[in-house]
Amino acid sequence: MWFRLASCVLVTSALLAGADIRGTIAIERKLTRRNVTASAGMYQRGSTVELGADSEGDALAFERSHVAVYIESGPNSVVSSIVKASIEQRDRRFVPDLVVIPAGSSVSFPNFDPIFHNVFSLSKAKSFDLGNYPQGQNRIVTFSSPGVVAVYCHLHSNMAATVVVAPSRWAVRADGNGLFTLKDVPAGTYTVVAWHKAAGTFRKTVTIGEKGDAEISFTLPYIDSTDIKPVAHR
Amino acid sequence: MRFATRTFLSSFVPLAVLLVISFWAVRAAVIATVRDSLRAAVRDKQLALAREQTRQETRDRKLLQGVAENPTLKAGLQLLALEHKVKDQARNTVEDQLSEICDSLNFDFIMVSGARGEPLAAVIREAGGFAPLSLIRLHTPEQGFFSVDDRLYEVTSVPMHEAGAQVATLTVGGRFDISRFGVPAVLLHKGAVIEAQMRDLAPAQIEKALATCTLSADCELRIQDETYLSLPLGQTAGVGGDSYILRSLQNVDAASAPLQAVLRKLFLITGLIAIAAMLAISALSSRSIARPLADVAAHLRSSAATGELPEFRENQSVVQEIRDLTQGFNHAAKAVQESRERLTRAYVQFVGSLAQALDARDAYTAGHSRRVSELSCAIAKAMNISEQDLETIRIGALLHDLGKIGISDLVLQKPGRLTQEETDLIRQHPVIGKRILENVQGLEAYLGIVELHHENWNGTGYPRGLKGEETPLHARIVKVADAYDAMTSDRPYRRGKSHAEALAVLRSVSGSEMDSSVVEAFALLGDLRQPAALEGTQSLRSLSQAVRRDAAPQAAEPVTVLESEAS
Numbered sequence: 141m142w143f144r145l146a147s148c149v150l151v152t153s154a155l156l157a158g159a160d161i162r163g164t165i166a167i168e169r170k171l172t173r174r175n176v177t178a179s180a181g182m183y184q185r186g187s188t189v190e191l192g193a194d195s196e197g198d199a200l201a202f203e204r205s206h207v208a209v210y211i212e213s214g215p216n217s218v219v220s221s222i223v224k225a226s227i228e229q230r231d232r233r234f235v236p237d238l239v240v241i242p243a244g245s246s247v248s249f250p251n252f253d254p255i256f257h258n259v260f261s262l263s264k265a266k267s268f269d270l271g272n273y274p275q276g277q278n279r280i281v282t283f284s285s286p287g288v289v290a291v292y293c294h295l296h297s298n299m300a301a302t303v304v305v306a307p308s309r310w311a312v313r314a315d316g317n318g319l320f321t322l323k324d325v326p327a328g329t330y331t332v333v334a335w336h337k338a339a340g341t342f343r344k345t346v347t348i349g350e351k352g353d354a355e356i357s358f359t360l361p362y363i364d365s366t367d368i369k370p371v372a373h374r
Numbered sequence: 375m376r377f378a379t380r381t382f383l384s385s386f387v388p389l390a391v392l393l394v395i396s397f398w399a400v401r402a403a404v405i406a407t408v409r410d411s412l413r414a415a416v417r418d419k420q421l422a423l424a425r426e427q428t429r430q431e432t433r434d435r436k437l438l439q440g441v442a443e444n445p446t447l448k449a450g451l452q453l454l455a456l457e458h459k460v461k462d463q464a465r466n467t468v469e470d471q472l473s474e475i476c477d478s479l480n481f482d483f484i485m486v487s488g489a490r491g492e493p494l495a496a497v498i499r500e501a502g503g504f505a506p507l508s509l510i511r512l513h514t515p516e517q518g519f520f521s522v523d524d525r526l527y528e529v530t531s532v533p534m535h536e537a538g539a540q541v542a543t544l545t546v547g548g549r550f551d552i553s554r555f556g557v558p559a560v561l562l563h564k565g566a567v568i569e570a571q572m573r574d575l576a577p578a579q580i581e582k583a584l585a586t587c588t589l590s591a592d593c594e595l596r597i598q599d600e601t602y603l604s605l606p607l608g609q610t611a612g613v614g615g616d617s618y619i620l621r622s623l624q625n626v627d628a629a630s631a632p633l634q635a636v637l638r639k640l641f642l643i644t645g646l647i648a649i650a651a652m653l654a655i656s657a658l659s660s661r662s663i664a665r666p667l668a669d670v671a672a673h674l675r676s677s678a679a680t681g682e683l684p685e686f687r688e689n690q691s692v693v694q695e696i697r698d699l700t701q702g703f704n705h706a707a708k709a710v711q712e713s714r715e716r717l718t719r720a721y722v723q724f725v726g727s728l729a730q731a732l733d734a735r736d737a738y739t740a741g742h743s744r745r746v747s748e749l750s751c752a753i754a755k756a757m758n759i760s761e762q763d764l765e766t767i768r769i770g771a772l773l774h775d776l777g778k779i780g781i782s783d784l785v786l787q788k789p790g791r792l793t794q795e796e797t798d799l800i801r802q803h804p805v806i807g808k809r810i811l812e813n814v815q816g817l818e819a820y821l822g823i824v825e826l827h828h829e830n831w832n833g834t835g836y837p838r839g840l841k842g843e844e845t846p847l848h849a850r851i852v853k854v855a856d857a858y859d860a861m862t863s864d865r866p867y868r869r870g871k872s873h874a875e876a877l878a879v880l881r882s883v884s885g886s887e888m889d890s891s892v893v894e895a896f897a898l899l900g901d902l903r904q905p906a907a908l909e910g911t912q913s914l915r916s917l918s919q920a921v922r923r924d925a926a927p928q929a930a931e932p933v934t935v936l937e938s939e940a941s
Contacts, residue, residue, distance in 0.1 A: 232470065255463055255470055256453055256460075256464055272456075272457065274463045274464075275460075275463060296446060296470075296471070
């Protein structure tokens with residue numbers, strides 16, 4: 141009993157003693173194109189909405205903040221934990237449009253728009269169809285297997301969100317500056333994945349010793365600029 | 375009317391009329407051609423537009439068929455069909471979808487209606503965005519035009535299929551802008567003008583004019599005295615009573631007006647220049663035609679003024695007819711001249727014969743008149759008298775004793791002294807001579823000599839008793855010659871005086887009876903008489919021969935000295 145307790149404490153202390161993996165995501169150019177869509181609440185007689193303009197703000201910050209970073213594999217200690225995330229439907233958009241969760245977590249899809257939405261996914265990791273539901277209603281989906289799940293709305297083809305289901309508990313989104321921290325990672329050698337919807341998946345190996353944090357950086361120019369062709373010109 | 379004016383008018387007027395007519399005709403033809411080609415151009419343009427409109431509609435239809443397959447919209451329609459609890463939100467959802475479609479395809483109006491044609495949702499473009507449309511008063515044709523809040527929309531529809539069955543109809547439309555055609559157009563609904571680009575035309579006028587046009591054909595019509603061309607644009611014309619008709623309506627006259635104006639100006643200028651040129655040419659040609667004639671006329675006028683009939687210089691004019699005319703005139707003038715000369719000759723012969731016949735009454739006075747004439751001429755020549763006066767003196771001297779015709783031979787040939795009564799009778803002869811000659815035309819010049827050859831320088835003569843130079847010089851010369859011939863001629867009762875004696879007598883009365891200047895001139899001549907070659911009387915024949923040679927008075931003639939007592 142004591143031993144077990146001790147071992148438990150040991151494990152706990154070992155976990156507590158784990159170091160952080162700090163990293164940066166560098167993205168040099170815009171990878172996706174975003175359009176503003178009118179707020180669904182504005183579709184009432186007499187009111188008007190401007191459509192089609194690119195959203196404002198720092199485009200590269202947007203890209204950097206849409207990178208999911210997680211530990212894919214490592215020594216014995218790659219374990220999962222359950223969180224509850226939420227993707228809201230506001231103004232005919234999924235907010236947020238990217239969630240990174242450990243496998244087994246659930247995501248709720250509440251509808252805050254004055255119109256119907258119909259959330260579904262056909263992804264291999266998790267396929268579901270939540271049906272039409274109006275404002276104020278909510279649906280919850282549990283994602284048990286890791287993978288990237290693309291979420292859409294049957295009624296609004298421009299609505300899209302991604303649920304990245306990580307195989308470990310160390311799963312985060314980078315911030316606008318491209319910074320991320322994977323906290324309390326025990327010593328060992330890990331494969332760290334950086335995933336971007338358009339850029340793809342990038343893997344790097346990092347080793348964490350007994351003491352001290354590890355640093356890691358990703359650069360995501362996934363294709364040469366010469367290969368980029370505007371879709372409209374094809 | 376003058377000949378020059380006449381030729382000018384006869385050349386200018388027909389030419390001008392011809393020119394004006396031909397210019398007018400050419401101008402009319404050119405303008406008609408321009409108008410026709412313009413009309414053809416307008417028609418081509420309108421046809422192209424109509425074709426383009428049809429093609430656009432076809433393309434729109436194809437695009438719409440793509441839109442009709444939009445799965446989200448279909449999902450929306452399903453939602454609308456199934457959801458009864460929150461119907462408004464369901465419709466909002468579809469309206470939202472429609473707005474997106476409308477925006478991405480740049481339509482101004484979009485509507486879905488159910489299988490039975492009932493409107494389900496509709497959205498319309500407002501300033502800067504979209505707004506849902508109330509379905510209550512929405513009566514949209516599947517094809518054609520409809521209006522919302524005074525805005526006109528041109529719509530077209532496609533069916534939406536689900537599993538092979540039509541479940542809905544999608545109707546989209548654009549705001550109708552009549553000016554987009556590039557040609558003036560007019561939209562009619564049930565024969566009434568809804569939309570027209572012709573601001574200056576009243577709709578009623580357009581309606582009335584277009585009523586004559588058939589639906590599908592192009593037609594030409596007249597509004598306010600101007601020609602318009604109208605063609606149907608596209609296939610938007612509906613069927614039945616609720617038909618919309620879209621036609622082009624272009625003013626052909628207005629389109630050709632600037633060109634017509636230019637042409638009018640051009641023709642006016644060239645016409646004026648041509649008329650001016652014609653004016654100049656006509657004036658010149660009429661001058662050149664009339665000039666020779668005017669010359670001839672001027673020549674004739676001048677000859678009429680002088681009484682002469684001068685001949686024209688030969689080949690003066692380059693014009694054949696004028697040459698012929700002048701030649702003809704020359705011939706005529708020559709003939710007149712000749713006949714006049716012949717007349718003069720005949721007259722002179724007659725006068726000579728008369729004088730001889732007079733002289734021949736008395737053997738002693740035979741040849742007296744002729745000799746006086748010769749002498750007078752000699753004196754006149756010596757006094758440098760002109761040729762014309764010389765001729766007057768010659769004939770006047772021949773006639774000077776003509777009045778003796780009226781005096782009896784008994785008195786005239788009476789030997790011995792005459793009684794006072796007889797002398798008075800004889801002194802009548804100048805007046806008688808004058809009276810005889812007075813009535814003969816052309817002998818006026820000789821009256822002075824005949825009447826006044828017995829006047830004395832000092833005024834003691836008869837019949838008028840004129841003094842000095844009151845008596846004409848001609849008469850004074852003839853007086854001297856008469857006296858000399860009388861003195862030097864033999865008489866039955868005496869022999870004639872010699873020249874010297876006669877001259878002495880003349881000198882003695884010079885200044886009293888005779889004009890001294892004439893006597894002096896005579897004295898300088900010397901004795902003109904030849905020694906008498908022929909004696910005795912001469913036959914009348916030889917006398918007339920002598921007279922016939924009177925044309926040359928200087929020629930010396932054999933003289934028979936006779937005396938006229940009365941001279």
